[in-house]
Amino acid sequence: MEAFLNQLPIGLSIGAVLLLIALGLTFTFGQMGVINMAHGEFIMAGAYTAYLLQDWAGRQAVIVALPVAFVVAGLMGLALERAAIRHFYGRPLDTLLLTWGVSLVLQQLARDLFGAPNVQVQAPQWLQGGLGIMPYNRMFILALAVGSVVAVWAYMNRTGQGRRMQAVMQNRRLASTSGIDTGRVDMRTFFIGSGLAGIAGVALTLIGPVGPALGTYYIVDAFLVVVAGGLGQLRGAVIAAAGLGLLNSYAEFWTDASLAKVIVFAVIVAFLQFRPQGLFVVRSRALT
Amino acid sequence: MSTVVTSKDASVAPLPPGRPSWRARLQGPAVFTAVAVLALVVAPLVLEPFRLGLLAKYLVYAIVALGIGLAWGQGGMLVLGQGVFFGLGGYAMGMYLKLTEAQGGLPDFMVWSGVEELPALWAPFANPVFALAMAVVAPVVVAALLGALVFRQRVRGAYFAILTQALAAAFVILLVGQQGLTGGTNGLTNFFELFGQDLALDSTQRGLYFVVAVVLGLLYLGARQLVNSRFGRLLVAVRDGEDRVRFLGYNPATVKTVTFAISAGMAGLAGALFVPVVGIISPALLGVVPSLELVVAVAVGGRFALAGAVLGAVVMNYAKTVFSEELSSAWLYLQGALFILVMTLAPKGIIGLLRRRKEAAG
Amino acid sequence: MSGDDTGAEALLEIRDLSVVFDGFRALDGVNLTLARGELRFLIGPNGAGKTTLIDVITGLTRPAGGSVRFGGKDLVGRKEHEIVRLGVGRTFQTSVVFEELTVVENLDLAASFRRPLWALAGRRRGVSEAVRAALATTGLEELAERPARVLSHGQRQWLEIGMLIAQRPSLLLLDEPVAGMSQDERARTGELLTEIAEDHTVIVVEHDMDFLRRYASQVTVLHEGRVLTEGSVDDVSADPRVQEVYLGRAREEATDAVG
Numbered sequence: 001m002e003a004f005l006n007q008l009p010i011g012l013s014i015g016a017v018l019l020l021i022a023l024g025l026t027f028t029f030g031q032m033g034v035i036n037m038a039h040g041e042f043i044m045a046g047a048y049t050a051y052l053l054q055d056w057a058g059r060q061a062v063i064v065a066l067p068v069a070f071v072v073a074g075l076m077g078l079a080l081e082r083a084a085i086r087h088f089y090g091r092p093l094d095t096l097l098l099t100w101g102v103s104l105v106l107q108q109l110a111r112d113l114f115g116a117p118n119v120q121v122q123a124p125q126w127l128q129g130g131l132g133i134m135p136y137n138r139m140f141i142l143a144l145a146v147g148s149v150v151a152v153w154a155y156m157n158r159t160g161q162g163r164r165m166q167a168v169m170q171n172r173r174l175a176s177t178s179g180i181d182t183g184r185v186d187m188r189t190f191f192i193g194s195g196l197a198g199i200a201g202v203a204l205t206l207i208g209p210v211g212p213a214l215g216t217y218y219i220v221d222a223f224l225v226v227v228a229g230g231l232g233q234l235r236g237a238v239i240a241a242a243g244l245g246l247l248n249s250y251a252e253f254w255t256d257a258s259l260a261k262v263i264v265f266a267v268i269v270a271f272l273q274f275r276p277q278g279l280f281v282v283r284s285r286a287l288t
Numbered sequence: 289m290s291t292v293v294t295s296k297d298a299s300v301a302p303l304p305p306g307r308p309s310w311r312a313r314l315q316g317p318a319v320f321t322a323v324a325v326l327a328l329v330v331a332p333l334v335l336e337p338f339r340l341g342l343l344a345k346y347l348v349y350a351i352v353a354l355g356i357g358l359a360w361g362q363g364g365m366l367v368l369g370q371g372v373f374f375g376l377g378g379y380a381m382g383m384y385l386k387l388t389e390a391q392g393g394l395p396d397f398m399v400w401s402g403v404e405e406l407p408a409l410w411a412p413f414a415n416p417v418f419a420l421a422m423a424v425v426a427p428v429v430v431a432a433l434l435g436a437l438v439f440r441q442r443v444r445g446a447y448f449a450i451l452t453q454a455l456a457a458a459f460v461i462l463l464v465g466q467q468g469l470t471g472g473t474n475g476l477t478n479f480f481e482l483f484g485q486d487l488a489l490d491s492t493q494r495g496l497y498f499v500v501a502v503v504l505g506l507l508y509l510g511a512r513q514l515v516n517s518r519f520g521r522l523l524v525a526v527r528d529g530e531d532r533v534r535f536l537g538y539n540p541a542t543v544k545t546v547t548f549a550i551s552a553g554m555a556g557l558a559g560a561l562f563v564p565v566v567g568i569i570s571p572a573l574l575g576v577v578p579s580l581e582l583v584v585a586v587a588v589g590g591r592f593a594l595a596g597a598v599l600g601a602v603v604m605n606y607a608k609t610v611f612s613e614e615l616s617s618a619w620l621y622l623q624g625a626l627f628i629l630v631m632t633l634a635p636k637g638i639i640g641l642l643r644r645r646k647e648a649a650g
Numbered sequence: 651m652s653g654d655d656t657g658a659e660a661l662l663e664i665r666d667l668s669v670v671f672d673g674f675r676a677l678d679g680v681n682l683t684l685a686r687g688e689l690r691f692l693i694g695p696n697g698a699g700k701t702t703l704i705d706v707i708t709g710l711t712r713p714a715g716g717s718v719r720f721g722g723k724d725l726v727g728r729k730e731h732e733i734v735r736l737g738v739g740r741t742f743q744t745s746v747v748f749e750e751l752t753v754v755e756n757l758d759l760a761a762s763f764r765r766p767l768w769a770l771a772g773r774r775r776g777v778s779e780a781v782r783a784a785l786a787t788t789g790l791e792e793l794a795e796r797p798a799r800v801l802s803h804g805q806r807q808w809l810e811i812g813m814l815i816a817q818r819p820s821l822l823l824l825d826e827p828v829a830g831m832s833q834d835e836r837a838r839t840g841e842l843l844t845e846i847a848e849d850h851t852v853i854v855v856e857h858d859m860d861f862l863r864r865y866a867s868q869v870t871v872l873h874e875g876r877v878l879t880e881g882s883v884d885d886v887s888a889d890p891r892v893q894e895v896y897l898g899r900a901r902e903e904a905t906d907a908v909g
Contacts, residue, residue, distance in 0.1 A: 035446050084632065092446035093366045094631060097587060100580055101627035108620040220457045220576065223450040258465020261458035269437055269451070276441035518762055518770040521755050525748045532746040535708065537734035537763035537817065546767070 005133045007249045013138035013207065015245020016145030020200035021218055022225035022237050023152060024077070024193025030232020031169040031189050034085050034095040039222070040215025041106035042073040042194045046201025047210040048114060049073075050121045059124050062202055066144075069198035077194020078187055086186065103215070110212035118209035127206065137206040144203055148196060149238060155192070156234070165189055169232050221248070224268055230278030239279055319595075320508075327501045337490040342609060344497040344565045347504050349582060350601040351558035354504070355551030356586045357597030358511055362520065363547045364527030365444075369452035370582060371574030372459045373427035373552040377559025378569035379463075380426060382476035383410055384419035385563065389480055396478060403468040410469075416483070423560035424553045431552030435545035442541075444530065453576055460575040475570025482564045493565070500561050504598070507554060511594050514550075523547055584623070588630050590639025599638060661686040661851050662707070662821060667716030668875075669702055676702045677713070678875035684821075689847040691862055691883075692855045694872035695895060700855045701743065703872070704823045708740050709733045720821065734763070739819035743826045745806040749799035753790050753809055756798055757781040760813035780816045787845060788812035789838075804835035811842060815850075822852045828861050840865045863887075871895075 021043060028034055049072050050065035057064040080102060088095045127137045156162035167175040168185045176182045204214065225244055229236030247267060251260035331343060352370055359365045386395035387410065394406060413419045434455070438448060463470045470476075485492045514520050526533050526540045533540050563569050572578075582601060589600020604623075611619035634641050662684040669677040677699045684690055692700050705711035707718055709730040718725040725733055748756050754777060761780040762770065777785075777794075785791045788808040793801065801809060807827055814822055827843070828836045836858070843865055846852060856862055862869070862883065869886045871878040873895045879886060886892055 029446070035450075084628065087632065093449060094635065096366070096446065096449060097580075097584065098628060098631040100584070101624040101631070104620055104624035104627075108617060108624070112617065216576070220450070220454050224454055227447050227450055256465060258462050261454075261461045265451075265454055265458045268454070269434070272438060272441055272443050276443050513773075514771065517773050518758070518765075519767070521751055521759055521774075522770060524750050525759055528748055528750060529746050531730075532742075532748075534730040535734055535740060536760050536813070537731050539729070539731045542767060 002133070004253070007253045008246075009134050009138040009142075011246035011249030012242065013141040013245070014248060015242040016142050017200050017203055017218065018222050018225050018245055019145050019237060019241035020148055020196050020203065021222035022229070022241055023148070023234075024196050025222055026226045026229060026232055026237050027165075027169070027189050027193050029092065029226060031165070031172075032085070032186055033090040033092055034088060035092045035099070035223075036077075036080070036085065037096055037100040037219065038080060038102040038106060039077075039099075039194070039197055040219035041103050041110075042076055042197035043201040043204065043215040043218060044106070044110060044210075044212065045069070045076055046073050046198030047121070047205050047214055048110065048201075049198065050202045050205045051114070051119050051210055054121060059122050061121060062124060062127075062205060065202045065205075066199060069202045070195035071198075073198025073201070074191040074195030077190045077197075080194075081187060081190040085190075086183075107212045107216075114212070116212065118211040120209055121205035123206050141203045141206060144199065148199065149234070152192070152196075153234060161185075161188060221264075224264070226278075228268060228271060228275075228278055230275075230280040233278065233280040236279040324505055327505075328498065332494060332497065337493060340497050341493050341565065342606075344493070344500045345562070346602045346605045347497075347500045348558050348562045348565060349585070349605050350598045351500075351504050351507060351561070352555045352582055353586050353589070353597040353601035354507055354511055354594060355554035355558075356583055357591060357594050358514070358554075359547055359551040360583065360586065361591035361593070361597065362515055362527065363523045363544060365544060365548055366446075366449040366583070367452050367548070367551060368449050368576070368583060369454075369456035369459075369579050370551070370555045371456050371576075371579035372452075373431060373555035374559040374562070375459060375463070375569065375571075375574035376426045376430065377423035377556030378563050378574070379470065379476065379559075380413065380419050380423040380556075381560040381563040382479070382569045383413035384416055385479045385482065386476055387414040388416075389478075395476075397471045397474065397476070398468060401468045401472075407469055420560060424556045427552040427556030427559075428549045432545055432549040435548040436541070439541035439544045439548075442530075444544075453579070456574070456576050456579050460571045463571045471570070473571060475568060475573070476563075477568040477570070479564065479567055487564055487567065496561075496565050500565065503557065503561065507557075508594060508598065515594060519543070581623075584627050586637075587635075588626065588637050590637030592636055593639045596637050596639035603638070659686055660684065661688075661721060662853075663717075663719040664703075664707075665717045665719075667703070667706060667718065668714050669699070669706060669711060670714045675875050677706070680716070680872070680875070680877055682870060682877065684851060684853065686820075686851055689843075689852045689867060690854070691866040691869045692853055692872060693857070693862060693869060694878070697874075698872040699875045700872055701825055702875075704740060704825055704853070704855060707733075707823060708738060734817070734819075737818075737820040738823065739814040739817050739821070740823035741807070741810045741814060741825055741827060743829060745803070745810045747798040747801070747806050747809050747813070749797065752795050752797050753801070754781060754785070754794040756809060757784050757812055757816045760784075761816040763817060780818060784812040784816040787815055788842065804831050804839070807831070807835075807839065808842065811839075811846070815846065820851060822846065822850050824852065824854045826855055826857060828856065828858055836861060 021039065025036065025039055028036055046065070046069035049069040050061050053061040053065045053068065080099070084098060084102070085095055088098060123137055127140055130136050131139070156166055164175070164180050164185050165188065167178070167180060168182050172182060200218075201214070204210070204218075221244060225237060225240045228244065229240035244264065247264055248260060251263040255263065327347075332340060335343060352374055356367055356370060359367045389395070394403065398406075413422070434451075438451060443451070463475075464473050466472070479487055481487055482492070485495070487493070515523075522533070522538060522543055525536075526543050530540045533543075559569065581604070585600040585604035586597045587600070588604055589598065590596025608619065608623075611622060630637060660683050662682070664680060664682040667677055667680040668675060680699070680703060682703075692703065694700050702711060706713050707720075707725060709725065709728055709732070713726060720736060720738060723736060725736070725738070728736075748759070751759065755774070758774055758778065758781050761778055761784070785794055788811060790805065790809060790812060793805065798806070798809060811824070811827065824843075828839050831839060840861065843852070843854065854866075866883050868881070869883055870880045871886055871892050878891055878895065879889050881889075
């Protein structure tokens, strides 16, 4: 029973990280119709930001790194959007392959800059230990995700910028003819989405080592969150991320670890039999 | 409009206005014959055994690429998990080879990982016919099942691409984890003979090269026939307007499932050929990255033409060999950069560039 | 069979049909009966539910209630391609033809849908009778071997109608076939329509009043998801309620535009 309960914080914190990653993916996919495979490398950039800040901030690097990683990863996303992706709007498959090329280059860059072996980031002392079955570091990750979701929700529903973002997501052409500068909205969405991936990277330093391929371990699962949650859906992403995180950790717990991913895959395919467009769908009459 | 007729348009032309000239109609077969002579006569004569072996490997990859060209280029299904089917074919062949060498005993890696009895899954693979059949049947069944489930629910485009990628990721983890059954990270290797032939001999490898080249040629002709058939036209229609096709009375899910299964079968056959040619099958050869690399190769060659897929697979794998021999870290930069360039500047790949030059000249 | 064959049996029977989109009733208790061989125009202001009605008949939209019977079979709950196989064909407001295929390939694909899938593995040899007839009816013979992407807007609409004829459906549904067309193209489409109506049962959704007066005989008027009235063009145009909701609104819009 205790082993069973011990899986809970693991599953929830993995779900929290997946959510932070998936938010950016689902918004850029929903709003611009692009799939960014280099998103995984923004996670990696966030993690290395925390690693580098250790020289200056010591064991508090993780905390200092949160805003810095957000900006670093956000700027990387912004640069990618302006330089390449904006020419590919509405072509998800092409952007998927294009950004995979970018992802390869960024991974190799990290290998050349930081070396191929994994590095460690020291967690602050006050994150060691735990409360009952709940380790502090995983609680912290959970709090980070909750805070981010609340912030994103507030941004989308309580600010003019956020409402414009929703307008563009629902109907780009109409939003554009209504005087919304869709280019600016796209840039902001990309910045915020990529920045959240940077925060996810910092969070990951609390539960594991940092390496050039860090992003590749999470990007596929984060995409599955988008698939299961429904395009551009905050609610859907939250539920799907939590579900996938828990499913992952319990599938590993009950069966062989090597079977867990196969089970997750089967569950997703089964789920799509009932909700082929994910948990939540924006209805449209358009024939595509 | 220029009067140049691309090979795609050179199908049947019953009405006078657009009939392609006999020159244009002979062009395709002429190029095919030239390439066949080059591959079957010139290459074995001029290449040393090591290089011929490498070429055999590229041609094996070209078979997978052909299937990707069919599914993605013609059918619009971006398949990011062909490594799974390649792997199923490869492991089926590898299991047969291990069992013949064990001569009734246990394969070496099982002994090392403490397995005491041959797993039931392995037993039938001692039969070469069964093993070869499974190399194609298993991928076809897995693809048909997945295709039927997701296409029926109209899961498509990027969603489908992501699902195939997730399948590749899960498959690799499964293979690595089931050490006693699959050989884990090392995979299956140390093969010595195939159908009584010593695999280390140059003559065996030369024979294998011919088999691979002929299989590729036949599959290419078959795929071409399919593309030019009514089914091929229907496939393009599904790619460009799946919902509209429904209102023509066809079920796009069936068309896509059949095509996806064919492409998986090709990958499986390629996997089975890969094992004796290269001498190993392991998870690292069939995960997310190798699967994507082949898709990239198809894009570079030109996804809308079957010849482009084949060309891309050979060119990119050749480039990989050359650059990894000389400067391995630069290869990754180069591959990434090349790919970004192709996607932005020449989305129709090398074949697209060639055709454009020809049209400009004409 | 001719259009004014009044004694003909009902081909399409729609009873008490309603469609709800997120709480909005797009169709609200619609009844419609269409005799075999009839040419029926469906009119109504924007948002009246015309296209929704066609969407329900062809399986694109699921109704909240009611029934659609076609030749004695219930269509509700069937998939789009199954309904086509029963003999119902449609076009779309924005024409969708396959740009990468030639005109004749587009038509051939439409004409081949009853063949089993394995029989499609062969190459097309020559042009079938159905395709030849569709080419002749639509006047696209000259363009037969050209890719559909080079066609003009009007030619695309004709190709779509040609694809429909090639399928030999018993019921044709045309959604605004002359929208966006020039005067000449409208006239040709009208002729085409008259020709098709001679041996098909047709429903045409149309906005264009000139076109309606020239080619329509029987008209059904939809308004806010309900059938407002039915009858001949003259009866319907004379109906004050129709003038109120349809023409009246048009007048208002005209004055709005001027003011």
